[in-house]
Amino acid sequence: MERCLTELEERPDDRELLAEIFRAVHTIKGTTGFLGFSRLESLAHAGENLLGLLRDGKLKANAEIISGLLALLDILREILASIEGAGEEGHGDDAAMIERLRVLQHGGPASEIPAKKKRTRKSRTKAVSAIATASMAEIGHAQEETKAIEVYQAEQQTAQMRASVNTAESTLRVDVDLLNRMMNLVGELVLTRNQILQMVGADTNLTLLSRRLDMVTADLREAVMKARMQPVSHVFSKFPRMVRDLAQQLNKRVRLVMEGQETELDKSLLEAIKDPLTHSVRNAIDHGIEAPHLREAAGKDAEGTLRLRAYQEGSHVIIEVSDDGGGMKVERIRDKALERKLITRERAAQLSDRELMQLIFLPGFSTAEAVTNVSGRGVGMDVVRTNVEKIGGKVEIDSRAGRGTTLRLRIPLTLAIVPALIVYSRGQSFALPQGALSELVHLSSEQVSEQVEWMEGAALYRLRGKLLPLVFLSSLLKQREQASKSEEAYIAVLNAEGRRYGLVVDSLADPEEIVVKPLSSVLKQIGLFSGATVLGNGEMALILDPGAIATQSNIGMALEDHEAEAPETALTDGLTEYLLMQAGNEHAAVPLESVLRIERVPRARMEQLHGMPVLRFEDSLLPLQDRTSNAAEEEMTVVVCRDRERHVGIAVAQVLDVASGRPLNEAGTHTAAQDVTLLKEKITSVIQLGRIPALPGAYPLEGEFVEEAEAIL
Amino acid sequence: MTSLAQKVVAQEEIIEMCSVRVGQTLYGIPVTRILEILGKPVKQPVPLAPDYIGGLVHYRGEVLTTVSLRRLLEMPPREDAEDILVFEGADGYFGLLVDEVGEVMTVMPADFESNPSTLDDRRKALFAGAYKLKNALLVMLDPERLDPVRLADAAPA
Numbered sequence: 001m002e003r004c005l006t007e008l009e010e011r012p013d014d015r016e017l018l019a020e021i022f023r024a025v026h027t028i029k030g031t032t033g034f035l036g037f038s039r040l041e042s043l044a045h046a047g048e049n050l051l052g053l054l055r056d057g058k059l060k061a062n063a064e065i066i067s068g069l070l071a072l073l074d075i076l077r078e079i080l081a082s083i084e085g086a087g088e089e090g091h092g093d094d095a096a097m098i099e100r101l102r103v104l105q106h107g108g109p110a111s112e113i114p115a116k117k118k119r120t121r122k123s124r125t126k127a128v129s130a131i132a133t134a135s136m137a138e139i140g141h142a143q144e145e146t147k148a149i150e151v152y153q154a155e156q157q158t159a160q161m162r163a164s165v166n167t168a169e170s171t172l173r174v175d176v177d178l179l180n181r182m183m184n185l186v187g188e189l190v191l192t193r194n195q196i197l198q199m200v201g202a203d204t205n206l207t208l209l210s211r212r213l214d215m216v217t218a219d220l221r222e223a224v225m226k227a228r229m230q231p232v233s234h235v236f237s238k239f240p241r242m243v244r245d246l247a248q249q250l251n252k253r254v255r256l257v258m259e260g261q262e263t264e265l266d267k268s269l270l271e272a273i274k275d276p277l278t279h280s281v282r283n284a285i286d287h288g289i290e291a292p293h294l295r296e297a298a299g300k301d302a303e304g305t306l307r308l309r310a311y312q313e314g315s316h317v318i319i320e321v322s323d324d325g326g327g328m329k330v331e332r333i334r335d336k337a338l339e340r341k342l343i344t345r346e347r348a349a350q351l352s353d354r355e356l357m358q359l360i361f362l363p364g365f366s367t368a369e370a371v372t373n374v375s376g377r378g379v380g381m382d383v384v385r386t387n388v389e390k391i392g393g394k395v396e397i398d399s400r401a402g403r404g405t406t407l408r409l410r411i412p413l414t415l416a417i418v419p420a421l422i423v424y425s426r427g428q429s430f431a432l433p434q435g436a437l438s439e440l441v442h443l444s445s446e447q448v449s450e451q452v453e454w455m456e457g458a459a460l461y462r463l464r465g466k467l468l469p470l471v472f473l474s475s476l477l478k479q480r481e482q483a484s485k486s487e488e489a490y491i492a493v494l495n496a497e498g499r500r501y502g503l504v505v506d507s508l509a510d511p512e513e514i515v516v517k518p519l520s521s522v523l524k525q526i527g528l529f530s531g532a533t534v535l536g537n538g539e540m541a542l543i544l545d546p547g548a549i550a551t552q553s554n555i556g557m558a559l560e561d562h563e564a565e566a567p568e569t570a571l572t573d574g575l576t577e578y579l580l581m582q583a584g585n586e587h588a589a590v591p592l593e594s595v596l597r598i599e600r601v602p603r604a605r606m607e608q609l610h611g612m613p614v615l616r617f618e619d620s621l622l623p624l625q626d627r628t629s630n631a632a633e634e635e636m637t638v639v640v641c642r643d644r645e646r647h648v649g650i651a652v653a654q655v656l657d658v659a660s661g662r663p664l665n666e667a668g669t670h671t672a673a674q675d676v677t678l679l680k681e682k683i684t685s686v687i688q689l690g691r692i693p694a695l696p697g698a699y700p701l702e703g704e705f706v707e708e709a710e711a712i713l
Numbered sequence: 714m715t716s717l718a719q720k721v722v723a724q725e726e727i728i729e730m731c732s733v734r735v736g737q738t739l740y741g742i743p744v745t746r747i748l749e750i751l752g753k754p755v756k757q758p759v760p761l762a763p764d765y766i767g768g769l770v771h772y773r774g775e776v777l778t779t780v781s782l783r784r785l786l787e788m789p790p791r792e793d794a795e796d797i798l799v800f801e802g803a804d805g806y807f808g809l810l811v812d813e814v815g816e817v818m819t820v821m822p823a824d825f826e827s828n829p830s831t832l833d834d835r836r837k838a839l840f841a842g843a844y845k846l847k848n849a850l851l852v853m854l855d856p857e858r859l860d861p862v863r864l865a866d867a868a869p870a
Contacts, residue, residue, distance in 0.1 A: 184773075184775065188773060191771070428758065477761055478761060479760055517775060517776040519776065520778040520805060520807065520861060521861075521865070522865045523759055523762055523766070523769075523778055526759070526762060531776075532757075532769055532776040538755075539757070540757035540771055540776065541757070542759065542769075
């Protein structure tokens, strides 16, 4: 109903909308009268009278009327909550509210209304607080405790009684604890399945059965995860009202546009983003969108637009809060940061505009001219970032002076399952969440001794000319075991809460989707692990917490190292990011999302198998596509990519850059040409990973295998 | 069924103890407190953890923190795999690493004696007393005293 009312303000002539609101209020009136709730009945009656006039076109909805109706809705909601909690309406004086609605009915003279409004506001809050304080607190508490998810997305707050009757037949309320338990059991099943799959030998029947078990388990896991999902509209639904109230309070005109409300997110994550999102919306209205006269002066529509957009991108949900306001002035951000002594003057001079913009995420930063009660208290964007990063998400900001600001929250689909890279240190495996990982550098044993530089006990590595502080995992964990014979190492370049450093590990395994298990309190106290997990091979691994490692190793904020992120990312919606490589004399590209890792290997390591180039990594063989032309080179770069289930490698001379590609239409047709894209305004061929032939006699892909198996049957 | 009922009445006084061995000593834990016994599972060590933590073990989809009785008693670590008893503690389940789980014994409350005053403080804090068996002593362990949460509070870091 709240949604309907705010919509009504935009489209005051929408008869259908009016009828919908009228019906809702009428239902409340009818039901409550029947049940003997007299306060509700008289309030609903007053509202109905006003709505009746609106519906019949005798009155036109305006801001005053909508405010009145929203206030009515507030009281109705309080009373309903009180009924739910205490079983009675509570006591309160509704005369003022009814009077206010009556005055609105007569389209009271404009001068009279503000006076009335003031009076009614006061008495209303008094009445409300009298009922609310005790009962609301209790209800809030009780609801939290039961932690029940309403699986069905109920029709907002409208007459809950009616809704519950209608949905009772097709939906259930399920205890979150039960869902968590189911999730755990499914995790257990997945592991048992993995072990069975490893044990299955040559027995065809058993192989088939285990394949079937594999599929059923995967489906089951998906279904249980699905049960934990809720549409983001659960969080979005409160914004129309909030935006409206805030805009009025600040004398601004704001139109709220929401997209992708049906996008689903894990229940616990939805809870976690509520605050950061609310904060971002407040910020956008308070700092972003300018006052109407300023907007007009700047040649913009007096009414500002705030856009909330949610969509899924791979295994992430992106939530964008964008406004078409004044944008952020880089100079002001810099001045403010200097004034608050967040950075030094020398440092500020070195930073690019985009890097300066990231300063707003530092604690204690606020550019608001004055501290308002809406925002500007200096706790702001840093809290947004901390909260989002806590759940494995990321925050990006993009702003253009005079054009507006876009804040992008990148949230993982689910907390329970996290993509992680498995790393080894002294023979023990650890999981490194990929959210924090920006790149991997391989160092051969000579390189370890040559390229790792020491400054009074602090290890550093020159990454593209800049010094990267290094943390050796084995010494951090005080692991006593000796390093393995080969002293080679990998540097995982991590970006945790704005701090950048390299974590040195002995070796890497493949990335895995891990199920996060909490640690007992004794082990949490160590402070370096965020949990533990059971790997596909049944082994356990501790999950490293990149932020905590940075803190314990005294890694400071490193703002200058954002160059890895392409500055244009904000404008690349719908475009694919590619890894650009030098292949012989031409450029070639692979989609960035399929790239697993990049390695420099000696050419001599490339071997031939039935005339096919292959590369051996410990126990696994990697089919290669050789795109190097100069066989005289001693080393080559191998880009390891994921092609569905298998991994393939592309050997190139070197890796050039990451860029977003624009599809090219074939002349005369309107279809995008295959295998080619426009990268940096140059035509570039896209390598089709699927065309790299499989290894002779290799294990077929899962899908084909099942088909084959069924054919045998 | 009737025989079972009679048995309960008759043996009201009898306590069933699961016997475990660490080093040369036989310890007893009331059977009712044990949730499960895991036979020699694979343990994952936890770097930087307190000394008495025996590592992590995968237990029914959860990660089980284990306490090593050997290390609590400051005995040298054992090369062979160890058995694990699972208990419910203040902070969820935890496991106790022992050399070997033996048979279930029955003891009478009358045979119970509290810790001798000559026992060192460390052991006094861990042991709940002992039952006199025919030709040996069964040292009684109280899972509550072995809870990692409690050990973390008590043990000097």
